[in-house]
Amino acid sequence: xxxxxxxxxxxxxxxxxxxxxxxxxxxxxxxxxxxxxxxxxxxxxxxxxxxxxxxxxxxxxxxxxxxxxxxxxxxxxxxxxxxxxxxxxxxxxxxxxxxxxxxxxxxxxxxxxxxxxxxxxxxxxxxxxxxxxxxxxxxxxxxxxxxxxxxxxxxxxxxxxxxxxxxxxxxxxxxxxxxxxxxxxxxxxxxxxxxxxxxxxxxxxxxxxxxxxxxxxxxxxxxxxxxxxxxxxxxxxxxxxxxxxxxxxxxxxxxxxxxxxxxxxxxxxxxxxxxxxxxxxxxxxxxxxxxxxxxxxxxxxxxxxxxxxxxxxxxxxxxxxxxxxxx
Numbered sequence: 001x002x003x004x005x006x007x008x009x010x011x012x013x014x015x016x017x018x019x020x021x022x023x024x025x026x027x028x029x030x031x032x033x034x035x036x037x038x039x040x041x042x043x044x045x046x047x048x049x050x051x052x053x054x055x056x057x058x059x060x061x062x063x064x065x066x067x068x069x070x071x072x073x074x075x076x077x078x079x080x081x082x083x084x085x086x087x088x089x090x091x092x093x094x095x096x097x098x099x100x101x102x103x104x105x106x107x108x109x110x111x112x113x114x115x116x117x118x119x120x121x122x123x124x125x126x127x128x129x130x131x132x133x134x135x136x137x138x139x140x141x142x143x144x145x146x147x148x149x150x151x152x153x154x155x156x157x158x159x160x161x162x163x164x165x166x167x168x169x170x171x172x173x174x175x176x177x178x179x180x181x182x183x184x185x186x187x188x189x190x191x192x193x194x195x196x197x198x199x200x201x202x203x204x205x206x207x208x209x210x211x212x213x214x215x216x217x218x219x220x221x222x223x224x225x226x227x228x229x230x231x232x233x234x235x236x237x238x239x240x241x242x243x244x245x246x247x248x249x250x251x252x253x254x255x256x257x258x259x260x261x262x263x264x265x266x267x268x269x270x271x272x273x274x275x276x277x278x279x280x281x282x283x284x285x286x287x288x289x290x291x292x293x294x295x296x297x298x299x300x301x302x303x304x305x306x307x308x309x310x311x312x313x314x315x316x317x318x319x320x321x322x323x324x325x326x327x
Contacts, residue, residue: 028155032114032134034123039131042158043110047103047130049094050115055082055290056150057112059166060159065106066092068116072252072284079284081296098122104129110156114149117141131156142229143203146170146289166291173295174212177302181214184309188243189215191278191286193251194258196232199240201225205289206249209297213305218243238263245269245308247276247301248325249283255323270327273313276304277323 026041046064048054054067054077063085069077077093078084085091092106098118103111108130118126118134118141126132133156135141136148144152147167154163178185189210192199199221200206207217217225220239224231233240246269248255255277258264269275278286278301285297307317320326 030133030152030156031137032152033137034120034134037127037131037133037156039110039133039156043108043131043156045107045109046157047094047106047108047111049098049103049111049113049118049126050149051117052115052149052288052290052293053112053153054078054091055288055292056153057157058083059150059291060154060157060162062157062159063089064091064112065108066094066103068094068098070288072280079288079293079296080281081285081292098126100125100129112153112156114144114152115142139203145208146205146291146294150291170291170294173298177298178212178214181306181309184214184305187215187245187309188218189245189247190218190221190241190243191247191249192233192241192258193249194255194261195253197235197257197261199225199231199233201228201231204229206286209286209289209294210247213302215245235261236263238266241267241269243269245274245276245305247278248323249278249286250280250323251283251287252280255325259324265327270325271313273315273317273320273327274308275320275325276301276308276317277319277325279319 028039030037030039046057046062048057048064048067051068051070054064057064057067073079076084094102098116103126111126111130111132113126114133114135123132123134133152136144136152150163150167154160190199191206191210202211202217202222202225218240220242224240246267248258264270282297282300285293286301304317304319307315
Protein backbone atom coordinates (compact mmCIF):
# COMPACT_ATOMS: atom_id res chain seq x y z
CA UNK A 1 0.00 0.00 0.00
CA UNK A 2 1.24 3.46 -0.77
CA UNK A 3 0.30 4.62 2.70
CA UNK A 4 2.76 2.16 4.27
CA UNK A 5 5.79 3.37 2.30
CA UNK A 6 8.19 5.67 4.16
CA UNK A 7 8.35 8.20 1.32
CA UNK A 8 10.69 10.76 2.98
CA UNK A 9 13.47 8.15 3.11
CA UNK A 10 13.39 7.55 -0.65
CA UNK A 11 13.38 10.76 -2.75
CA UNK A 12 13.34 8.71 -5.96
CA UNK A 13 10.27 6.84 -4.75
CA UNK A 14 8.55 10.14 -3.95
CA UNK A 15 8.88 11.17 -7.59
CA UNK A 16 7.36 7.86 -8.72
CA UNK A 17 4.46 8.10 -6.29
CA UNK A 18 3.60 11.66 -7.30
CA UNK A 19 3.51 10.56 -10.91
CA UNK A 20 0.89 7.88 -10.25
CA UNK A 21 -2.67 8.61 -11.46
CA UNK A 22 -4.83 10.02 -8.70
CA UNK A 23 -1.85 10.87 -6.50
CA UNK A 24 -0.40 14.00 -8.08
CA UNK A 25 -2.52 17.11 -8.02
CA UNK A 26 -3.41 18.12 -11.56
CA UNK A 27 -2.44 21.61 -12.64
CA UNK A 28 -3.27 23.78 -15.62
CA UNK A 29 -1.32 26.45 -17.46
CA UNK A 30 -3.15 29.61 -18.52
CA UNK A 31 -1.50 32.11 -20.83
CA UNK A 32 -2.08 35.83 -20.38
CA UNK A 33 -0.58 39.17 -21.33
CA UNK A 34 2.33 38.81 -18.89
CA UNK A 35 3.20 35.16 -19.36
CA UNK A 36 1.75 31.92 -18.05
CA UNK A 37 0.12 31.13 -14.72
CA UNK A 38 0.15 27.59 -13.33
CA UNK A 39 -2.90 26.81 -11.20
CA UNK A 40 -3.22 23.78 -8.96
CA UNK A 41 -6.11 21.33 -9.02
CA UNK A 42 -9.53 22.90 -8.25
CA UNK A 43 -8.52 25.80 -5.99
CA UNK A 44 -10.85 26.32 -3.05
CA UNK A 45 -9.79 29.73 -1.72
CA UNK A 46 -10.54 32.00 -4.68
CA UNK A 47 -10.31 35.78 -4.40
CA UNK A 48 -11.89 37.66 -7.33
CA UNK A 49 -10.52 41.11 -8.08
CA UNK A 50 -12.33 41.56 -11.41
CA UNK A 51 -15.16 44.06 -11.35
CA UNK A 52 -17.47 41.41 -12.81
CA UNK A 53 -15.71 38.27 -11.60
CA UNK A 54 -18.32 37.29 -9.05
CA UNK A 55 -20.83 36.63 -11.84
CA UNK A 56 -18.52 34.15 -13.56
CA UNK A 57 -17.76 32.31 -10.34
CA UNK A 58 -21.44 32.08 -9.43
CA UNK A 59 -22.30 30.84 -12.91
CA UNK A 60 -19.64 28.14 -12.58
CA UNK A 61 -20.78 27.13 -9.11
CA UNK A 62 -17.75 28.51 -7.28
CA UNK A 63 -18.15 30.31 -3.95
CA UNK A 64 -15.31 32.82 -3.70
CA UNK A 65 -13.52 33.68 -0.51
CA UNK A 66 -13.87 37.34 -1.46
CA UNK A 67 -15.02 39.33 -4.48
CA UNK A 68 -14.71 42.90 -5.68
CA UNK A 69 -17.91 44.93 -6.00
CA UNK A 70 -18.19 47.30 -8.95
CA UNK A 71 -21.01 49.85 -8.72
CA UNK A 72 -24.63 49.93 -7.58
CA UNK A 73 -26.56 46.80 -6.78
CA UNK A 74 -27.63 45.83 -3.27
CA UNK A 75 -25.72 46.12 -0.01
CA UNK A 76 -23.47 43.27 -1.14
CA UNK A 77 -22.81 44.92 -4.50
CA UNK A 78 -24.92 42.32 -6.31
CA UNK A 79 -27.53 43.01 -8.96
CA UNK A 80 -30.75 41.00 -9.43
CA UNK A 81 -29.20 38.53 -11.88
CA UNK A 82 -26.55 37.32 -9.40
CA UNK A 83 -27.74 34.74 -6.84
CA UNK A 84 -27.14 36.03 -3.31
CA UNK A 85 -24.80 34.32 -0.89
CA UNK A 86 -26.58 32.68 2.03
CA UNK A 87 -25.28 31.28 5.29
CA UNK A 88 -22.46 32.13 7.67
CA UNK A 89 -19.70 31.68 5.08
CA UNK A 90 -20.67 34.62 2.87
CA UNK A 91 -17.67 36.04 0.98
CA UNK A 92 -15.85 39.16 2.01
CA UNK A 93 -16.73 42.16 -0.17
CA UNK A 94 -13.80 44.16 -1.54
CA UNK A 95 -14.40 47.73 -2.65
CA UNK A 96 -12.32 50.41 -4.29
CA UNK A 97 -8.64 50.04 -5.10
CA UNK A 98 -6.84 46.75 -4.65
CA UNK A 99 -5.35 46.32 -1.16
CA UNK A 100 -2.44 43.89 -1.45
CA UNK A 101 -2.19 43.36 2.29
CA UNK A 102 -5.90 42.58 2.56
CA UNK A 103 -5.61 40.02 -0.23
CA UNK A 104 -2.56 38.42 1.41
CA UNK A 105 -4.39 38.06 4.73
CA UNK A 106 -7.05 35.97 2.99
CA UNK A 107 -4.43 33.37 2.03
CA UNK A 108 -5.98 32.57 -1.36
CA UNK A 109 -4.87 29.73 -3.60
CA UNK A 110 -6.10 31.59 -6.71
CA UNK A 111 -6.46 35.29 -7.46
CA UNK A 112 -8.82 35.99 -10.36
CA UNK A 113 -7.99 39.36 -11.95
CA UNK A 114 -8.93 39.01 -15.63
CA UNK A 115 -11.12 42.15 -15.65
CA UNK A 116 -9.59 44.06 -12.76
CA UNK A 117 -7.42 46.68 -14.43
CA UNK A 118 -4.30 45.55 -12.57
CA UNK A 119 -0.91 46.82 -13.66
CA UNK A 120 2.15 44.68 -14.29
CA UNK A 121 3.54 45.80 -10.93
CA UNK A 122 0.35 44.73 -9.18
CA UNK A 123 0.42 41.42 -11.02
CA UNK A 124 3.96 40.79 -9.86
CA UNK A 125 3.07 41.65 -6.26
CA UNK A 126 -0.08 39.52 -6.28
CA UNK A 127 1.83 36.60 -7.80
CA UNK A 128 3.92 36.44 -4.65
CA UNK A 129 0.69 35.68 -2.78
CA UNK A 130 -0.96 33.13 -5.10
CA UNK A 131 -1.34 32.25 -8.78
CA UNK A 132 -2.96 35.15 -10.63
CA UNK A 133 -5.31 35.07 -13.62
CA UNK A 134 -4.33 38.21 -15.54
CA UNK A 135 -5.92 39.82 -18.61
CA UNK A 136 -5.51 37.76 -21.79
CA UNK A 137 -2.94 38.44 -24.45
CA UNK A 138 -3.65 41.29 -26.85
CA UNK A 139 -5.95 44.24 -26.34
CA UNK A 140 -6.16 46.23 -23.13
CA UNK A 141 -6.69 45.44 -19.47
CA UNK A 142 -10.46 45.43 -20.07
CA UNK A 143 -10.67 43.76 -23.48
CA UNK A 144 -11.48 40.22 -22.32
CA UNK A 145 -14.75 39.13 -23.93
CA UNK A 146 -17.22 37.14 -21.87
CA UNK A 147 -16.44 33.84 -23.72
CA UNK A 148 -12.69 34.30 -23.14
CA UNK A 149 -13.11 35.25 -19.50
CA UNK A 150 -15.48 32.34 -18.94
CA UNK A 151 -13.01 29.94 -20.51
CA UNK A 152 -10.08 31.23 -18.43
CA UNK A 153 -11.93 31.12 -15.12
CA UNK A 154 -13.53 27.79 -15.92
CA UNK A 155 -10.14 26.27 -16.70
CA UNK A 156 -8.53 27.70 -13.57
CA UNK A 157 -11.27 26.43 -11.27
CA UNK A 158 -11.51 22.96 -12.76
CA UNK A 159 -14.88 23.66 -14.39
CA UNK A 160 -14.02 23.74 -18.07
CA UNK A 161 -16.93 21.48 -19.02
CA UNK A 162 -19.41 23.70 -17.22
CA UNK A 163 -17.90 26.78 -18.88
CA UNK A 164 -18.39 25.20 -22.30
CA UNK A 165 -22.02 24.43 -21.48
CA UNK A 166 -22.70 28.01 -20.38
CA UNK A 167 -21.03 29.40 -23.49
CA UNK A 168 -22.98 27.09 -25.80
CA UNK A 169 -26.30 27.92 -24.13
CA UNK A 170 -25.74 31.67 -24.35
CA UNK A 171 -24.56 31.55 -27.95
CA UNK A 172 -27.66 29.51 -28.78
CA UNK A 173 -29.79 32.21 -27.16
CA UNK A 174 -28.20 34.84 -29.38
CA UNK A 175 -28.64 32.65 -32.45
CA UNK A 176 -32.34 32.12 -31.66
CA UNK A 177 -32.92 35.86 -31.35
CA UNK A 178 -31.13 36.53 -34.64
CA UNK A 179 -33.19 33.83 -36.36
CA UNK A 180 -36.41 35.37 -35.04
CA UNK A 181 -35.38 38.84 -36.26
CA UNK A 182 -33.62 38.47 -39.63
CA UNK A 183 -34.21 42.15 -40.37
CA UNK A 184 -31.79 43.11 -37.63
CA UNK A 185 -28.83 41.63 -39.51
CA UNK A 186 -26.68 44.50 -40.71
CA UNK A 187 -28.91 47.16 -39.17
CA UNK A 188 -27.10 49.95 -37.37
CA UNK A 189 -27.35 50.55 -33.65
CA UNK A 190 -25.77 53.06 -31.31
CA UNK A 191 -25.58 52.63 -27.57
CA UNK A 192 -24.78 55.81 -25.68
CA UNK A 193 -24.69 57.44 -22.26
CA UNK A 194 -26.40 60.83 -22.59
CA UNK A 195 -24.02 62.65 -20.25
CA UNK A 196 -21.30 63.88 -22.55
CA UNK A 197 -22.64 62.20 -24.58
CA UNK A 198 -20.47 59.09 -24.65
CA UNK A 199 -20.85 56.59 -27.47
CA UNK A 200 -19.62 53.06 -26.80
CA UNK A 201 -17.25 51.60 -29.37
CA UNK A 202 -16.99 48.08 -30.80
CA UNK A 203 -14.59 46.90 -28.06
CA UNK A 204 -17.09 47.63 -25.30
CA UNK A 205 -19.15 44.73 -23.82
CA UNK A 206 -22.38 46.62 -24.49
CA UNK A 207 -21.59 46.92 -28.17
CA UNK A 208 -20.52 43.29 -28.26
CA UNK A 209 -24.01 42.26 -27.14
CA UNK A 210 -25.61 44.32 -29.91
CA UNK A 211 -23.21 42.80 -32.42
CA UNK A 212 -24.24 39.30 -31.40
CA UNK A 213 -27.85 40.32 -32.08
CA UNK A 214 -26.91 41.20 -35.66
CA UNK A 215 -26.42 44.95 -35.34
CA UNK A 216 -23.39 46.98 -36.35
CA UNK A 217 -22.19 50.44 -35.43
CA UNK A 218 -22.64 53.25 -37.98
CA UNK A 219 -19.50 53.95 -39.98
CA UNK A 220 -19.19 57.44 -38.49
CA UNK A 221 -19.24 56.02 -34.96
CA UNK A 222 -16.68 53.33 -35.81
CA UNK A 223 -14.28 55.92 -37.23
CA UNK A 224 -14.43 58.08 -34.12
CA UNK A 225 -14.17 55.11 -31.74
CA UNK A 226 -10.79 54.12 -33.27
CA UNK A 227 -11.16 50.65 -31.79
CA UNK A 228 -11.63 51.99 -28.24
CA UNK A 229 -14.31 51.42 -25.66
CA UNK A 230 -16.00 54.79 -26.00
CA UNK A 231 -15.59 58.33 -27.21
CA UNK A 232 -17.07 61.66 -26.22
CA UNK A 233 -19.23 63.20 -28.92
CA UNK A 234 -19.30 66.89 -29.74
CA UNK A 235 -22.89 67.98 -29.15
CA UNK A 236 -22.92 69.67 -32.56
CA UNK A 237 -22.24 66.38 -34.35
CA UNK A 238 -25.07 64.03 -35.29
CA UNK A 239 -23.61 61.59 -37.84
CA UNK A 240 -22.37 59.09 -35.18
CA UNK A 241 -25.90 59.00 -33.72
CA UNK A 242 -27.61 58.35 -37.05
CA UNK A 243 -28.62 54.72 -36.71
CA UNK A 244 -31.56 52.40 -37.22
CA UNK A 245 -31.95 52.27 -33.45
CA UNK A 246 -30.55 54.55 -30.75
CA UNK A 247 -30.20 53.15 -27.23
CA UNK A 248 -29.74 55.50 -24.30
CA UNK A 249 -28.32 54.12 -21.06
CA UNK A 250 -29.85 55.31 -17.82
CA UNK A 251 -27.13 54.69 -15.25
CA UNK A 252 -29.27 56.03 -12.43
CA UNK A 253 -29.58 59.75 -13.14
CA UNK A 254 -32.13 59.52 -15.95
CA UNK A 255 -31.62 60.41 -19.59
CA UNK A 256 -32.63 64.06 -19.46
CA UNK A 257 -29.28 65.05 -20.97
CA UNK A 258 -30.31 63.28 -24.19
CA UNK A 259 -33.42 65.47 -24.45
CA UNK A 260 -31.20 68.54 -24.08
CA UNK A 261 -28.92 67.73 -27.02
CA UNK A 262 -29.29 70.71 -29.36
CA UNK A 263 -29.62 68.70 -32.59
CA UNK A 264 -31.44 65.66 -31.22
CA UNK A 265 -34.68 66.53 -33.04
CA UNK A 266 -32.89 66.20 -36.36
CA UNK A 267 -32.01 62.53 -35.79
CA UNK A 268 -33.95 60.00 -37.86
CA UNK A 269 -34.26 57.62 -34.92
CA UNK A 270 -35.98 60.34 -32.91
CA UNK A 271 -38.34 61.40 -35.71
CA UNK A 272 -39.28 57.79 -36.48
CA UNK A 273 -39.71 56.56 -32.90
CA UNK A 274 -36.65 54.32 -32.87
CA UNK A 275 -35.16 55.32 -29.53
CA UNK A 276 -34.82 52.87 -26.65
CA UNK A 277 -34.12 53.69 -23.02
CA UNK A 278 -32.27 51.05 -21.00
CA UNK A 279 -33.40 51.42 -17.40
CA UNK A 280 -30.74 51.36 -14.65
CA UNK A 281 -30.93 47.62 -14.08
CA UNK A 282 -30.90 46.84 -17.82
CA UNK A 283 -28.07 49.34 -18.35
CA UNK A 284 -26.08 47.67 -15.58
CA UNK A 285 -26.73 44.21 -17.04
CA UNK A 286 -25.44 45.41 -20.42
CA UNK A 287 -22.44 47.05 -18.77
CA UNK A 288 -21.50 43.92 -16.80
CA UNK A 289 -21.80 41.78 -19.94
CA UNK A 290 -21.45 38.47 -18.08
CA UNK A 291 -23.03 35.04 -18.57
CA UNK A 292 -25.46 35.91 -15.77
CA UNK A 293 -26.25 39.51 -16.71
CA UNK A 294 -26.62 39.06 -20.48
CA UNK A 295 -29.77 36.87 -20.32
CA UNK A 296 -31.26 39.39 -17.88
CA UNK A 297 -30.49 42.22 -20.30
CA UNK A 298 -31.86 40.35 -23.32
CA UNK A 299 -35.14 39.62 -21.54
CA UNK A 300 -35.68 43.37 -21.14
CA UNK A 301 -33.95 44.85 -24.18
CA UNK A 302 -35.23 42.61 -26.99
CA UNK A 303 -38.94 43.49 -26.53
CA UNK A 304 -38.10 47.19 -26.72
CA UNK A 305 -35.97 46.69 -29.81
CA UNK A 306 -38.91 44.88 -31.38
CA UNK A 307 -41.15 47.87 -30.66
CA UNK A 308 -38.62 50.35 -32.01
CA UNK A 309 -37.94 48.39 -35.20
CA UNK A 310 -41.41 47.21 -36.17
CA UNK A 311 -41.53 49.68 -39.05
CA UNK A 312 -44.35 51.75 -37.57
CA UNK A 313 -43.26 55.11 -36.09
CA UNK A 314 -46.54 55.25 -34.17
CA UNK A 315 -45.65 52.20 -32.05
CA UNK A 316 -44.68 53.44 -28.58
CA UNK A 317 -41.47 52.03 -27.13
CA UNK A 318 -41.90 51.18 -23.46
CA UNK A 319 -40.10 53.57 -21.15
CA UNK A 320 -39.21 56.27 -23.68
CA UNK A 321 -42.04 58.72 -22.90
CA UNK A 322 -41.69 58.08 -19.16
CA UNK A 323 -38.01 58.98 -19.45
CA UNK A 324 -38.92 62.36 -20.94
CA UNK A 325 -37.97 61.55 -24.51
CA UNK A 326 -40.08 61.63 -27.63
CA UNK A 327 -40.22 63.14 -31.11
